[in-house]
Amino acid sequence: MDKREIAGLLEKVRRENPLVHNITNVVVTNFTANALLALGASPVMAYAHEEVAEMAGMAGSLVLNIGTLQPEVVQSMLIAGKAANEQGVPVILDPVGAGATAYRTETARRLMEELEIAVIRGNAAEIANVAGESWDIRGVDAGESRRDVFTLAVSVAKRLNSIVAVTGKDDIITDGSSAFIIHNGHPILTKVTGTGCLLTSVIGAFAAVEKDLLKAAAAAVTTYGVAAEIAAEKSVDSGPGSFQAEFLNQLYLVNEEEINRKSTFEQKEVNLI
Incomplete structure (x- = not known):
């Protein structure tokens, strides 16, 4: 994949305006919806048992986010996920805080076991x-570890038979055979709640228009990181509130020229057993 293909997928999102069905957490709902609209996708947040199967079946992708868990929401995720699987709609999972409590960990694993998950995105602790x-995990944030994140991502992708996106200082996207290491982004993203959750939904937007899900996820993460860098250049001195608003602007404005100029990534084949 080259920079031209990344820009082409961004334009495809804007041209096709895919419906992204989000069953996400209450902290990020508004931010996620506005950012997907800015990017060019069409967000919907539907949670009721009575409609989630129908909504998931008509969507371009389904994003499941366990940030604020409730038993009825978990059931909605299972209903929607099974409907999406039946209709060939890619399901993207964000296992927010997996490892922090037994309930979160068990829920994330149950979703992985009962549904066909196309892409799973999280920090290293959540994925592990x-x-x-x-x-180690502190709340929903990854703790320190001496383990190699690349090796972790590849081994989990092979074990789960899914695209794995481990995001952090550098982002690793892999299907267990090939991998992208993406160097875009900015530290101020960690000062705005929901930026990781939003990235999962942005992956959903790209997955809705590109069947090669490794390529879709890598293009989404790269585009997101470039937009964040430009937003930080314009607003970081004013703080995270200004950055959040400018980030929405840059998701709307980011273009092929900026992707060509600023995106930095490596693509490599995996030789791990």
């Missing part, structure tokens, strides 16, 4: 804990 590996 979903896969049954040890990694």
Whole structure:
């Protein structure tokens, strides 16, 4: 994948305006909806048992986010996920805080077991804990570990048979055979709640228009990181509130020229067993 293809997928999102069905957490609902609109997608937040199967079936992708768990919401996720699987709609999972409590970990693993998950995105601790590996987590934030994140991402992708996106200082996107290492983004993203959750939904927007889900996820993460860098250049000195508003602007404005100029990533084949 080259920079031209990334820009082409961004334009495809804007041209096709895909419906992205989000069953997400209450902290990020408004931010996610506004950012998807700015990017060019069409967000819908539908949670009721009575309609989630129908909504998921007509969507371009389904995003499941366990940030604020309730038993009835988990049931909605299962209903929607099974409907999406039946209709060939890609399901993207954000296992927010997996490893922090037994309930979160069990819920994330249940979703992985009962549904066909196309892409799973999280920080290193969340991804490790979903896969049954040890990694410290503080609330919903990854703790420190001496383990290699690249090796973790590849091994989990192979084990779960899904695209794995581990995001952090550098972002690793892999299907277990090939991988992208993406160097875009800005530290101020960590000062605005919901930026990781939003990234998962942005992956959903790209997955709705591109069947090669490794390519879709890598293009989404790169586009997101470039927009964040430009937003930070314009607003970081004013603080995270100004950055959040400018980030919405840049998701709307980011274009091929800026992707060509600012995107930085590596693509490599995986030789790990």
